[in-house]
Amino acid sequence: MTEPGQAANALELKDLSVAYRVGRRNRAVLRNVNLTIKAGEAYGLVGESGCGKSTVALSVVRYLPRNGSITGGSIALDGKDVMKLDAEALRRARADSVSMVYQDPGKALNPSLRIGRQLTEIFELTGVTGQAAQDKALAMLNRVRISDPASVMQRYPHQLSGGMQQRVAIAMALANDPSMLILDEPTTGLDATVEAEVLDLIGQLRRELSASILFISHNLAVVSNMCDRVGVLYAGMLVEEGSTKDVFNDPRHPYTVALLRCLPRGGQRKDQGRLDTIPGFLPGIGATIAGCAFADRCALATERCRAEPPPLYELGDGRLSRCHYHDKAQSLPRATPAEIAAAAPKQAPPVLQVEGLNKTYASHGRPLRAVKDVSVSLRPGETLGLVGESGSGKTTFARLLLGLIAPDDGGSIELEGKQLAPRLASRSEDQVKAVQIVFQNPDSALNRSHSIRHILSRALKRLGGLSGKTLDTRLEELVRSVRLTDRHLAVKPRQLSGGLKQRVAIARAFAGDPRIVVCDEPTSALDVSVQAAILNLLADLQSRQDVSYIFISHDLGVVRYLSDKIAVLYLGRIMEFGPSEAVFSGPHHPYTEALLSAVPKLDRTESLRIRLDGEIPSAANPPTGCVFHTRCPRKIGAICETQEPELTEVQPGHTIRCHIPYAELAKLQKPKTMETA
Amino acid sequence: MSATDTPASLPAPHTAQRSPWGEVLHSLSRSGTFLTGLFILLFWVVCALFGQHFVPYDPLASDIINALTPPAADHWFGTDQLGRDVFSRVIVGSRDILTVAPLATILATIAGTALGLVIGYFRGIVDDIVSRVLEAFMAIPVVIIALLAIVALGTSKITVIVVIGLSFAPIIARTVRSAVLAERELDYVAAAKLRHEGALHTMFVEILPNVIPPILVETTVRLGYAIFAVATLSFMGFGIQPPSPDWGLSISSNYGMIGGGFWWTVLFDALAIASLVIGVNLVADGVHGAFND
Numbered sequence A: 001m002t003e004p005g006q007a008a009n010a011l012e013l014k015d016l017s018v019a020y021r022v023g024r025r026n027r028a029v030l031r032n033v034n035l036t037i038k039a040g041e042a043y044g045l046v047g048e049s050g051c052g053k054s055t056v057a058l059s060v061v062r063y064l065p066r067n068g069s070i071t072g073g074s075i076a077l078d079g080k081d082v083m084k085l086d087a088e089a090l091r092r093a094r095a096d097s098v099s100m101v102y103q104d105p106g107k108a109l110n111p112s113l114r115i116g117r118q119l120t121e122i123f124e125l126t127g128v129t130g131q132a133a134q135d136k137a138l139a140m141l142n143r144v145r146i147s148d149p150a151s152v153m154q155r156y157p158h159q160l161s162g163g164m165q166q167r168v169a170i171a172m173a174l175a176n177d178p179s180m181l182i183l184d185e186p187t188t189g190l191d192a193t194v195e196a197e198v199l200d201l202i203g204q205l206r207r208e209l210s211a212s213i214l215f216i217s218h219n220l221a222v223v224s225n226m227c228d229r230v231g232v233l234y235a236g237m238l239v240e241e242g243s244t245k246d247v248f249n250d251p252r253h254p255y256t257v258a259l260l261r262c263l264p265r266g267g268q269r270k271d272q273g274r275l276d277t278i279p280g281f282l283p284g285i286g287a288t289i290a291g292c293a294f295a296d297r298c299a300l301a302t303e304r305c306r307a308e309p310p311p312l313y314e315l316g317d318g319r320l321s322r323c324h325y326h327d328k329a330q331s332l333p334r335a336t337p338a339e340i341a342a343a344a345p346k347q348a349p350p351v352l353q354v355e356g357l358n359k360t361y362a363s364h365g366r367p368l369r370a371v372k373d374v375s376v377s378l379r380p381g382e383t384l385g386l387v388g389e390s391g392s393g394k395t396t397f398a399r400l401l402l403g404l405i406a407p408d409d410g411g412s413i414e415l416e417g418k419q420l421a422p423r424l425a426s427r428s429e430d431q432v433k434a435v436q437i438v439f440q441n442p443d444s445a446l447n448r449s450h451s452i453r454h455i456l457s458r459a460l461k462r463l464g465g466l467s468g469k470t471l472d473t474r475l476e477e478l479v480r481s482v483r484l485t486d487r488h489l490a491v492k493p494r495q496l497s498g499g500l501k502q503r504v505a506i507a508r509a510f511a512g513d514p515r516i517v518v519c520d521e522p523t524s525a526l527d528v529s530v531q532a533a534i535l536n537l538l539a540d541l542q543s544r545q546d547v548s549y550i551f552i553s554h555d556l557g558v559v560r561y562l563s564d565k566i567a568v569l570y571l572g573r574i575m576e577f578g579p580s581e582a583v584f585s586g587p588h589h590p591y592t593e594a595l596l597s598a599v600p601k602l603d604r605t606e607s608l609r610i611r612l613d614g615e616i617p618s619a620a621n622p623p624t625g626c627v628f629h630t631r632c633p634r635k636i637g638a639i640c641e642t643q644e645p646e647l648t649e650v651q652p653g654h655t656i657r658c659h660i661p662y663a664e665l666a667k668l669q670k671p672k673t674m675e676t677a
Numbered sequence B: 001m002s003a004t005d006t007p008a009s010l011p012a013p014h015t016a017q018r019s020p021w022g023e024v025l026h027s028l029s030r031s032g033t034f035l036t037g038l039f040i041l042l043f044w045v046v047c048a049l050f051g052q053h054f055v056p057y058d059p060l061a062s063d064i065i066n067a068l069t070p071p072a073a074d075h076w077f078g079t080d081q082l083g084r085d086v087f088s089r090v091i092v093g094s095r096d097i098l099t100v101a102p103l104a105t106i107l108a109t110i111a112g113t114a115l116g117l118v119i120g121y122f123r124g125i126v127d128d129i130v131s132r133v134l135e136a137f138m139a140i141p142v143v144i145i146a147l148l149a150i151v152a153l154g155t156s157k158i159t160v161i162v163v164i165g166l167s168f169a170p171i172i173a174r175t176v177r178s179a180v181l182a183e184r185e186l187d188y189v190a191a192a193k194l195r196h197e198g199a200l201h202t203m204f205v206e207i208l209p210n211v212i213p214p215i216l217v218e219t220t221v222r223l224g225y226a227i228f229a230v231a232t233l234s235f236m237g238f239g240i241q242p243p244s245p246d247w248g249l250s251i252s253s254n255y256g257m258i259g260g261g262f263w264w265t266v267l268f269d270a271l272a273i274a275s276l277v278i279g280v281n282l283v284a285d286g287v288h289g290a291f292n293d
């Protein structure tokens, strides 16, 4: 292993260019990328989807897809030129010194082999056999702090949760004691709290291992917490580089400035203004770029920018920026004006009133209470944010509202004062069109065989009851209201980008003038710049049409931006419910507190972080007493294990389910400032 | 409203890209397997349609004096025991099998697709019962079903079409069902429910277009089997009836003569069947490949 401070850099890319061959042409994906990672350093690579981040990672281990090729430059690992290695030496280098962890842990694990077998296999490759390999495998699982490693060894990958799978994938990556660890979006598929745990783990391992890390993520906050230095990639070029603190606090490239502005920060809310966006799109692969690659989207662009490609200017302190006007970068004008008309305070009677809603599934003959005794109410034009780890019942609750699944007998759902039938089939046409949904994944939500025109016309016909001329007129309005145009109508969904597809999905949900739209993670598949545009659109539609949202997201910054009320769910129960500001600013339930502190923050103000230990318990076998007691950092004693606390109103409209009195919670939580990123 | 988030700043749809069907056609046009198969198939289709007009002899005209002459310049493939020209009979003999087998396959596809959609969409008890019945049905060899049906209904082309069509339908239904089971979990099906769409609309307008690729693949594979089944039935005397110059029929009436050394009365018909089956299978392989890469 390389000692920190030793001469050789862990990774050195010199003028690296990579192209993919598409339609008989080599298209440039990476253009003269220069990048150095020192021994023991953690380097973050950020940028929009498609900018070439994964291509960098794949080039380093020479795992490019068949049609990819390195067209220029060099790659040196530990001072050794990777391009000059023969097949055997390359295999050795991969086995001995580099490891990669991908976004989807499922891909790294063989579904048909037990975890123990897969881990010992790696050690057997290095010559350790039998019991010794078994012991090493177990030690490795201990190292990634998985609970009950001996039983994990016996299990198959599908019997582990996403977080546990990713820990195993990391254990496998660490097995060869690599000097270079490449992490490509290692936490993107995970829940916020699981993400925080895995990031903590990576941070701790870093100190133990002194491995160098290349950390790829589109989540700026995550990178800011993990990395010493960061590089911003745009259209296959490094456009800015520097220490993480400098780049995020004092960006010098308009692209970085714009990316940072897309995020709802510091508790920003929809009624305080719209998010900024980045107009336009990343140039496609292989595009010829005359001047600055960002010029088409940059409000600071001048003639010079279009004619003269900016070099990587050195700004001192190891800072680089590929912008002619790097000193003015932060004066980049907003692409989207922030101003909005002030909304009148809502006093209308509730549009939605849910009382005592339950849903019980049967799981191996045992009842599984996916949603237990949930009551919420929502006024027109308000957003209810649903927050909680995966398995907490958010999606089940949304599907109950929609009537896609039927609740247990007893509870009631009232829409504008009228009882909603539990089953969709027995709801009236008016009730059906009043409650609609925007799904997480537009590829699944839009029928790939139908044109956008067909999809939207059908919705207008069924939900809006329209036909003929009136339908066509309304179709035009609808398309315009989500800022699409006629030319988007003739195409099939796959011809649109993710953000455009999501606009179509939103238009479909709005076809019948809904009263309530469920948004189930509507932006989690999108880049931050596209996310900002979609959130703005949702906020605009809401202020114009007085529609209410049930908004589900694991990104608490996003939830906070859009929500007026928050319900925090844990194992199907509401732990806290109240006005968004009250829930976020506290005092709040210990679970809410833990969720909030798990959010990685851009400004790296690591306050006292509260961690949730272990996995979320099974809903089929919930803990006795307070269901959160097995993980609660503030547990007060036996009462938490024996008696389930009531949901108590602590302030008007704000309820908390905890044995700790509100005043006490206030005292306990006071010293910290609970601000989300 | 934002200044930059206007329609003009959004990207145009990628119309230059090939559509999925364009992609399939493109890969078919470059697949040697598919093109070879297609060539063989088209050859027989042309023979079936126009063979009548270009064969040297009337395939049905007997000429007892010249019976059983071996292949020679005036009779390329020789003559059979009635002195009929084997070459002309082989060419024109493609007509009946190329009518009956495709019609049977189309019937199987339509019935199988409808059945597969219904059981895949409704699942539950409908699926359980129908799937069991289909499994039991598929366990019986086609020939046995055919014999029973023909005993009951008498021989005719229609009977052959119906028998082969219905006995292949369960196989197609099974393929369609598994494709539908995957599709119905997608959110666009939930979206259809949220518009109160009826089951028929959801099955045929929403789901069906997305399960066409596996249906096409299965159909071409089935066509190969159907050709074989028609030939077998004709050979056994339950299929196409005399005086058609059908291949299976000819083999059945002549194969007793191989012992006498009159191999040409059987060989060319057998080769014709083989070439057609191989041609269709090559097409099927090509189609399968085009949809699965």
Ligand SMILES: Nc1ncnc2c1ncn2[C@@H]1O[C@H](COP(=O)(O)OP(=O)(O)OP(=O)(O)O)[C@@H](O)[C@H]1O
Pocket: A020, A021, A022, A029, A047, A048, A049, A050, A051, A052, A053, A054, A055, A056, A065, A066, A067, A068, A218, A284, A285
């Ligand atoms: N095998 C391939 N053939 C052709 N183009 C490809 C191939 N793999 C990737 N690309 C294209 O190359 C560009 C860079 O891809 P890459 O996967 O490196 O991006 P990324 O930054 O990792 O994106 P993401 O954030 O979505 O993972 C994209 O436009 C992508 O569509």
Ligand code: SF4
Pocket: A253, A254, A255, A292, A293, A294, A295, A296, A298, A299, A300, A301, A302, A305, A310, A322, A323, A324, A325, A326
């Ligand atoms: S060089 Fe010009 S166009 Fe490019 S980022 Fe800088 S100001 Fe914008």
Ligand code: SF4
Pocket: A590, A591, A626, A627, A628, A629, A630, A632, A633, A634, A635, A636, A637, A640, A645, A657, A658, A659, A660
């Ligand atoms: S009741 Fe006890 S265990 Fe439950 S949240 Fe409150 S303190 Fe924690």
Ligand SMILES: [Mg+2]
Pocket: A053, A054, A055, A184
């Ligand atoms: Mg990637």
